[in-house]
Amino acid sequence: MKKLVLGLIAVAVVAGGAYLAMHRTPSGVGAPAMTDRGVPNPLRVATEGAYPPFNVAEPDGTLKGFEIDLAKDLCRRMGVTCEIAAQAWDGIIPGLQAGKYDVILAGMSATDERRQAVDFTVPYVLTPAYFVAPKDSPLTKIDFGLQRLDLANLDEASTQALDKLKAALKGKTVGVQVATIHANFLDTYLGDTVTIRRYDTLQNLSLDLATGRVDAGLADMTGWQPFLEGTDGQNAATFGPGITGGLLGPGIAAALRKDDGRLLDALNNAITAAKEDGTMKKLAEQWFHFDASAK
Amino acid sequence: MNSPLLSALMAALPQFVSGTWLTVQLVALSLLLGLVLATLVAVLRLSHLTPVSWAARGYIHVFRSTPLLVQIFLIYYGLGQFDAVRQSVLWPLLREPYWCAIIAFTLNTGAYTAEIMRGGIEAVPHGQVEAARACGMNGALLFRRIILPQAFRQALPAYGNEIILMLQGSALASIITLMELTGVAKAIAARTFQPIEVFCLAGAVYLGMSFVITRGVHLAERRLNPARK
Numbered sequence: 166m167k168k169l170v171l172g173l174i175a176v177a178v179v180a181g182g183a184y185l186a187m188h189r190t191p192s193g194v195g196a197p198a199m200t201d202r203g204v205p206n207p208l209r210v211a212t213e214g215a216y217p218p219f220n221v222a223e224p225d226g227t228l229k230g231f232e233i234d235l236a237k238d239l240c241r242r243m244g245v246t247c248e249i250a251a252q253a254w255d256g257i258i259p260g261l262q263a264g265k266y267d268v269i270l271a272g273m274s275a276t277d278e279r280r281q282a283v284d285f286t287v288p289y290v291l292t293p294a295y296f297v298a299p300k301d302s303p304l305t306k307i308d309f310g311l312q313r314l315d316l317a318n319l320d321e322a323s324t325q326a327l328d329k330l331k332a333a334l335k336g337k338t339v340g341v342q343v344a345t346i347h348a349n350f351l352d353t354y355l356g357d358t359v360t361i362r363r364y365d366t367l368q369n370l371s372l373d374l375a376t377g378r379v380d381a382g383l384a385d386m387t388g389w390q391p392f393l394e395g396t397d398g399q400n401a402a403t404f405g406p407g408i409t410g411g412l413l414g415p416g417i418a419a420a421l422r423k424d425d426g427r428l429l430d431a432l433n434n435a436i437t438a439a440k441e442d443g444t445m446k447k448l449a450e451q452w453f454h455f456d457a458s459a460k
Numbered sequence: 461m462n463s464p465l466l467s468a469l470m471a472a473l474p475q476f477v478s479g480t481w482l483t484v485q486l487v488a489l490s491l492l493l494g495l496v497l498a499t500l501v502a503v504l505r506l507s508h509l510t511p512v513s514w515a516a517r518g519y520i521h522v523f524r525s526t527p528l529l530v531q532i533f534l535i536y537y538g539l540g541q542f543d544a545v546r547q548s549v550l551w552p553l554l555r556e557p558y559w560c561a562i563i564a565f566t567l568n569t570g571a572y573t574a575e576i577m578r579g580g581i582e583a584v585p586h587g588q589v590e591a592a593r594a595c596g597m598n599g600a601l602l603f604r605r606i607i608l609p610q611a612f613r614q615a616l617p618a619y620g621n622e623i624i625l626m627l628q629g630s631a632l633a634s635i636i637t638l639m640e641l642t643g644v645a646k647a648i649a650a651r652t653f654q655p656i657e658v659f660c661l662a663g664a665v666y667l668g669m670s671f672v673i674t675r676g677v678h679l680a681e682r683r684l685n686p687a688r689k
Binding site: 254255256258259262278279281282283340343344362363364365369372373376377378 | 537540541546555557634635637639643646647649650651653655
């Protein structure tokens with residue numbers, strides 16, 4: 166009898182979840198006020214708060230970074246106030262879909278995979294992905310023969326460089342942030358040659374790179390910057406070509422719910438305006454120390 | 461249910477299986493090592509030598525009074541910060557997230573189980589100990605033949621609780637890159653954007669494992685207690 170009851174409870178939990186999943190509506194609590202252009206006011210913005218210099222939470226909880234300044238600028242252009250809050254990376258898209266916030270500015274690459282779940286604005290930042298290893302590692306001494314590798318456009322030199330990368334990393338342990346385009350890259354191109362360690366944040370990956378627990382790490386150049394410029398990263402360096410294109414996506418963009426066409430238009434206009442009047446370039450140079458803005 | 465989701469879940473099935481296997485390994489190994497540690501600590505805790513007893517008390521107090529999450533972080537990210545640790549003979553072990561998780565879980569469950577064991581030991585009627593002493597049993601023999609078998613039996617219901625708590629605590633291993641059941645579920649949910657379905661599946665697997673554990677403990681209780689047979 167007890168077994169039967171337990172079994173029924175188990176079935177009920179699973180069925181209940183499935184029911185919720187099928188009848189889930191993306192709207193959250195009560196509709197917020199709107200401007201006449203269909204932009205919610207205040208605009209609720211989610212960021213990660215652990216991906217400097219894009220976004221980082223100070224010990225006291227205040228957020229700062231490129232995307233925080235960008236969000237404020239975009240909100241000013243759209244005539245709304247911003248409410249920016251930090252969200253764990255791996256739940257950031259489900260939170261958007263559940264209506265907890267209206268837009269994500271979190272160093273998120275606009276990939277085809279994510280496009281099935283959310284809409285993206287035009288990209289605002291485009292930087293290549295780089296491998297990083299300790300300076301004394303033999304990995305950093307390899308000459309790959311090219312500076313950039315475009316996955317969407319693999320010529321002979323790129324294919325050779327990719328093979329060389331595979332051979333060099335064979336049997337090594339490579340760290341990456343969980344559920345990122347870089348994790349997809351490792352799964353797709355190096356899944357059978359390296360041991361992949363998946364970190365919750367890039368900061369924790371950097372810690373393990375410094376202690377030598379992983380042989381190399383893969384992330385965005387802009388993401389690596391704070392580590393490589395900090396004290397822990399003094400003994401680390403990038404190696405291999407900067408990788409772009411293909412499954413790495415067209416760049417970093419703001420994500421919003423699929424039914425939010427008017428907000429998408431307003432954000433696209435604001436981002437384009439910020440690019441045209443030089444604000445984007447200025448912010449990029451301020452936070453990344455080079456012009457990482459998408460053209 | 462829509463088929464793209466179903467196919468995505470089917471594609472993720474091997475990951476779910478390997479995640480479940482890792483969870484089972486982590487829990488089983490830590491519980492085993494933790495039980496050995498706990499028995500030792502419980503005996504030391506009841507020792508009449510004050511320093512020994514206080515050392516055992518200190519260990520129990522520290523590990524029961526701090527969150528398991530903090531313990532994992534300190535053992536994994538904390539210890540690795542020291543050059544002395546990285547140069548030591550222990551580094552091959554401590555550089556692996558797997559062993560760091562085992563160490564953290566073992567120390568944690570060891571502290572809780574030691575208190576459970578102490579309760580069991582103290583519940584053994586004093587008359588039996590006197591009687592055993594009168595028969596000439598001492599020290600290890602007394603513990604092995606008289607005290608511990610009864611203490612284990614007394615402690616079993618409470619220990620069943622600890623096993624289940626350990627199973628649930630093992631979900632924290634995902635923060636140090638171990639892709640156990642929760643880690644796998646989080647990664648798949650982040651990729652498919654279907655958290656409810658994925659976590660329901662993970663929850664059902666945990667439910668199944670807990671069910672097996674409670675049944676197992678129940679059976680063991682019946683077997684060890686002749687009066688309830």
